[in-house]
Amino acid sequence: MTNRRVFILQSVIGTSVLASGVVMAAAPMVDPKDAAAAGLGYVEDTAKADAKKYPKHTKEQMCTNCSLFQGKATDAAGGCPLFAGKQVAGKGWCSAYAKKA
Ligand code: SF4
Numbered sequence: 001m002t003n004r005r006v007f008i009l010q011s012v013i014g015t016s017v018l019a020s021g022v023v024m025a026a027a028p029m030v031d032p033k034d035a036a037a038a039g040l041g042y043v044e045d046t047a048k049a050d051a052k053k054y055p056k057h058t059k060e061q062m063c064t065n066c067s068l069f070q071g072k073a074t075d076a077a078g079g080c081p082l083f084a085g086k087q088v089a090g091k092g093w094c095s096a097y098a099k100k101a
Pocket of ligand 1: 042062063064066067068069070079080081082088092093094095096097098
């Protein structure tokens with residue numbers, strides 16, 4: 001195989017790996033400082049929720065056991081319809097929390 005052929009093959013393979021990487025890449029995480037997230041009191045670690053502002057919060061409440069969480073109970077992160085196109089932390093929490101039935 002000529003060097004040129006090898007180069008072209010490597011380029012094609014490299015490009016398809018890159019392209020599939022982009023397609024399979026996970027959605028970005030929600031930034032707790034984003035206006036929408038901050039407005040809901042979202043935190044990446046439920047233990048850090050503002051207890052004064054949200055007195056009904058308990059540390060057992062977290063995204064993975066919220067009815068709105070779109071991942072599995074064991075997932076480190078997953079989707080939430082409140083933050084379309086992004087992921088919330090499995091151990092995260094926000095004031096829209098609704099216990100999974
Ligand atoms: S609504 Fe539920 S899953 Fe979504 S960020 Fe709030 S606690 Fe997490």
